[in-house]
Amino acid sequence: MSAPTDAAKAREEAKRKHESLTQLKVSHTLRAYQREWFEGLRKDVFQGGQPYAVVGALVPHEILEALDIPFITDVWYSGLVAAKRQSGYYSNFLDKCGYHRNLSRYAALTLAVMLDEENPDKPWGGLPMPSLLCTSINERSAEVMSAISGAPFIPIEQPVLDRPTPEWWKMSRWQWEDLDGDYRIDALAAQYQDLIAAAEKVAGKKLDYDRLREIINRVNAQEEYFHEIRTIIETAPKLPARLGEVMGQVMGIQWHRGTEWAYQQARAFRDEIKHRADNQMWACPNEQIRLMYVGQGLWQNLDFFTEFEEKYGAVFVRSNYLSIASDGYIRYGGRDPIRALASRYVTMSEQMHIPGLGSAWAIEEARTHRVDGGLSIAGWWGVKTVNQALEEAGIPVLDFPVDAVDGNTWDEQKMRALVSNFIEQRVLPSKAKKNIYA
Amino acid sequence: MQKPQRGAAFQTLAHHYAHRQEAARAAHAAGRKVIGRIGHTVPTELIMAAGAVPILITADLDRKTPVADIYVDPELPPETRTLFEAGVDGDFEFLDLLVLSRPYDKLYYFLKEIYRLGRAPKMPPFAIYDLMQSQREAVRVYNEDRIRDLVKRIGRIAAKVDDAALVAAIETTNSTRALQRRLGNLRATGTVGGVEAMQAIGAGYFMDPQSYAQALASFISEAAAGPALSARHNVLLITAEPLGHTNVHQLIEAAGANVVAEDDTWGARAAGDDISTKLDPLQAILDKYWSDVPTTGVWPPAARETWMMEQAARSDIDAIVMYIPPSDRMLGWDTPRLAKTFRDMGKPVQLLFHDALRDKGRSAIASELEPFFAGIPGRKEAAR
Numbered sequence: 001m002s003a004p005t006d007a008a009k010a011r012e013e014a015k016r017k018h019e020s021l022t023q024l025k026v027s028h029t030l031r032a033y034q035r036e037w038f039e040g041l042r043k044d045v046f047q048g049g050q051p052y053a054v055v056g057a058l059v060p061h062e063i064l065e066a067l068d069i070p071f072i073t074d075v076w077y078s079g080l081v082a083a084k085r086q087s088g089y090y091s092n093f094l095d096k097c098g099y100h101r102n103l104s105r106y107a108a109l110t111l112a113v114m115l116d117e118e119n120p121d122k123p124w125g126g127l128p129m130p131s132l133l134c135t136s137i138n139e140r141s142a143e144v145m146s147a148i149s150g151a152p153f154i155p156i157e158q159p160v161l162d163r164p165t166p167e168w169w170k171m172s173r174w175q176w177e178d179l180d181g182d183y184r185i186d187a188l189a190a191q192y193q194d195l196i197a198a199a200e201k202v203a204g205k206k207l208d209y210d211r212l213r214e215i216i217n218r219v220n221a222q223e224e225y226f227h228e229i230r231t232i233i234e235t236a237p238k239l240p241a242r243l244g245e246v247m248g249q250v251m252g253i254q255w256h257r258g259t260e261w262a263y264q265q266a267r268a269f270r271d272e273i274k275h276r277a278d279n280q281m282w283a284c285p286n287e288q289i290r291l292m293y294v295g296q297g298l299w300q301n302l303d304f305f306t307e308f309e310e311k312y313g314a315v316f317v318r319s320n321y322l323s324i325a326s327d328g329y330i331r332y333g334g335r336d337p338i339r340a341l342a343s344r345y346v347t348m349s350e351q352m353h354i355p356g357l358g359s360a361w362a363i364e365e366a367r368t369h370r371v372d373g374g375l376s377i378a379g380w381w382g383v384k385t386v387n388q389a390l391e392e393a394g395i396p397v398l399d400f401p402v403d404a405v406d407g408n409t410w411d412e413q414k415m416r417a418l419v420s421n422f423i424e425q426r427v428l429p430s431k432a433k434k435n436i437y438a
Numbered sequence: 439m440q441k442p443q444r445g446a447a448f449q450t451l452a453h454h455y456a457h458r459q460e461a462a463r464a465a466h467a468a469g470r471k472v473i474g475r476i477g478h479t480v481p482t483e484l485i486m487a488a489g490a491v492p493i494l495i496t497a498d499l500d501r502k503t504p505v506a507d508i509y510v511d512p513e514l515p516p517e518t519r520t521l522f523e524a525g526v527d528g529d530f531e532f533l534d535l536l537v538l539s540r541p542y543d544k545l546y547y548f549l550k551e552i553y554r555l556g557r558a559p560k561m562p563p564f565a566i567y568d569l570m571q572s573q574r575e576a577v578r579v580y581n582e583d584r585i586r587d588l589v590k591r592i593g594r595i596a597a598k599v600d601d602a603a604l605v606a607a608i609e610t611t612n613s614t615r616a617l618q619r620r621l622g623n624l625r626a627t628g629t630v631g632g633v634e635a636m637q638a639i640g641a642g643y644f645m646d647p648q649s650y651a652q653a654l655a656s657f658i659s660e661a662a663a664g665p666a667l668s669a670r671h672n673v674l675l676i677t678a679e680p681l682g683h684t685n686v687h688q689l690i691e692a693a694g695a696n697v698v699a700e701d702d703t704w705g706a707r708a709a710g711d712d713i714s715t716k717l718d719p720l721q722a723i724l725d726k727y728w729s730d731v732p733t734t735g736v737w738p739p740a741a742r743e744t745w746m747m748e749q750a751a752r753s754d755i756d757a758i759v760m761y762i763p764p765s766d767r768m769l770g771w772d773t774p775r776l777a778k779t780f781r782d783m784g785k786p787v788q789l790l791f792h793d794a795l796r797d798k799g800r801s802a803i804a805s806e807l808e809p810f811f812a813g814i815p816g817r818k819e820a821a822r
């Protein structure tokens with residue numbers, strides 16, 4: 001397979017382009033920290049053999065943090081593989097291993113890198129076998145990793161949201177026992193005890209509940225900065241920072257949530273956004289059209305979001321990532337840290353796409369961000385209902401046909417044409433109509 | 439394959455297998471309470487104990503889905519789309535209550551929303567029964583609370599459920615399980631074919647329990663006295679999705695083989711073990727549906743796979759067919775490992791990735807099965 005060399009070339013080019021588009025100072029500090037952190041991980045874990053965990057995005061990282069167990073998140077790692085433009089190669093690799101095409105690759109690229117013994121150009125030299133796995137019970141690729149590594153797998157079974165509340169974000173901070181249902185919180189808390197037991201074995205020490213409480217509160221404080229950033233973006237005359245950069249920053253911080261670094265970085269991020277807004281430093285001074293982005297990150301090509309600035313003055317102002325940081329994570333009043341954590345994750349991410357919850361939120365977000373249209377990535381259950389609700393609320397939506405991390409489905413020219421047509425044929429006319437009535 | 443003529447009992451079973459709502463609609467017309475279940479983990483015993491008629495609600499996968507196409511994402515199983523459409527169209531209006539099981543959580547969410555929007559006014563009251571199927575203590579309290587809630591919900595709609603009624607219901611369904619296990623033995627001896635067996639078992643999800651037991655008992659005694667089907671390869675079928683149809687079985691029969699067991703509640707795993715009569719009846723019902731109903735939610739893999747491994751090891755099983763249609767999001771992760779395990783056991787394995795519900799998929803499957811069975815020595819030769 002010639003993929004690695006092609007990928008390396010494409011990577012160089014993407015990197016150059018990306019650097020020329022970077023507007024935020026925190027983008028540089030983030031990258032520096034990521035390098036340093038990864039260097040530590042490589043030294044301690046990949047080479048030093050320190051035990052580490054592979055976990056899903058929706059499991060309580062805070063527990064591992066409190067036990068000083070290094071961990072990587074499956075979807076984050078998949079995103080990393082995609083950012084290195086190797087997702088196409090690894091997706092094909094999974095085919096070769098007999099895992100059929102219709103299985104989600106979103107989290108499974110971690111498994112692919114672990115299985116691959118051929119590619120000399122593995123992201124950061126590949127992955128050693130983990131000592132602990134914890135993901136959603138539906139993430140069968142984690143079961144495969146458990147089988148090949150012998151590491152214990154703690155599955156998380158999310159209780160069904162039997163009583164959905166459309167405007168969930170109004171209750172999530174303080175009224176979470178009612179919002180999530182005490183019985184659902186109990187169900188997750190009981191499973192967390194299994195995770196704690198397994199993690200304590202790996203760590204060789206007992207969980208310090210005071211430390212866990214501190215971490216949970218630090219996550220709250222960090223998400224409060226994200227909340228401020230979102231408010232600035234909603235209310236500033238124009239967009240102070242590009243979506244690709246904002247998304248990269250939010251996720252870069254979220255993966256380290258609970259640490260002092262994450263808290264400080266979030267504050268620096270807030271400071272910079274505020275400074276830019278106060279000094280009218282706009283991402284695109286000629287801003288004409290505001291678009292929202294609905295769905296999973298377009299991790300293979302975050303710079304895509306800047307492509308329409310020059311021609312249309314079109315900017316992307318909003319993604320799920322910043323908004324869920326603000327609305328989904330904060331849990332106050334957590335005397336029992338395990339229950340607070342269970343509530344934080346019991347509907348995490350699903351509230352963005354469960355019909356009713358996802359649509360109510362998207363409409364609210366569209367309103368507060370003053371958007372003229374939306375770009376919605378396909379391949380996410382629930383997204384059709386969200387799109388339909390947006391359309392009914394007068395927000396035109398483009399259903400974008402691409403897998404969020406699969407490099408094989410990305411056709412730059414086609415994608416650009418789709419968005420251009422959408423702006424010309426749907427967004428501009430709908431905006432013109434609104435202006436008449438305004 | 440030569441098939442013996444079947445009498446009235448089988449015709450009754452086949453009729454109700456094909457006309458799935460006929461019996462329940464008649465019961466409704468006669469003034470009985472009817473409670474629908476979507477998925478096999480909703481215990482019928484609770485419904486029976488409340489004096490109501492249980493009916494399994496299944497998807498008509500040929501149905502057009504104009505409304506679902508607006509709301510329901512294409513990557514969700516076709517079942518979700520068609521059942522959603524049926525709900526919007528008012529197909530479930532005759533039910534007094536509809537209970538969805540955990541594997542249908544997304545259908546539940548979509549129905550909840552469309553109902554909230556006022557766009558499915560004919561939906562009956564509906565609820566989710568969220569039985570978690572990992573085999574571990576951590577989910578016990580949650581599961582116990584869920585079944586108690588369900589008992590209350592059903593009691594509110596029909597009659598209040600007490601222990602005596604539960605014991606009586608368990609007795610009825612256990613005797614049906616005994617009959618279904620006898621049917622399983624007849625499949626192994628080659629007296630009942632796979633397609634017939636699927637109909638005889640599946641009818642039980644749609645008929646009144648007493649009439650079903652009678653019809654099944656007569657069919658069994660008739661078949662047991664009859665001749666064996668002509669010899670052909672015995673197949674164990676592993677399926678990625680519940681098989682509420684006989685398409686895959688028909689294709690395998692057309693290729694000259696016969697499915698003698700399938701890892702599916704629609705077939706060989708309908709009966710499973712009896713519900714214990716030694717425990718508190720509600721506890722016994724919970725245990726049965728928690729640990730002995732095969733769904734993709736069962737965990738760990740060993741628990742999910744014990745039954746299929748035992749079957750695969752049977753000396754009379756000649757080949758294993760794994761049906762993994764495009765809607766699969768789960769079994770595919772186990773497929774390479776399972777196929778290797780079976781092959782290491784000396785069993786030929788055929789993987790089918792096409793959709794047996796589509797003409798194109800069926801012809802693709804047929805063209806794969808033909809050479810597969812032709813390549814397996816033994817039984818088929820003897821049959822000619």
Ligand code: SF4
Nearest residue numbers: 283284285286309310
């Ligand atoms: S169009 Fe003008 S304002 Fe917008 S990004 Fe380009 S140069 Fe900047």
Ligand code: SF4
Nearest residue numbers: 456457458459460463
């Ligand atoms: S009740 Fe339904 S399944 Fe039965 S005959 Fe009528 S339409 Fe067909």
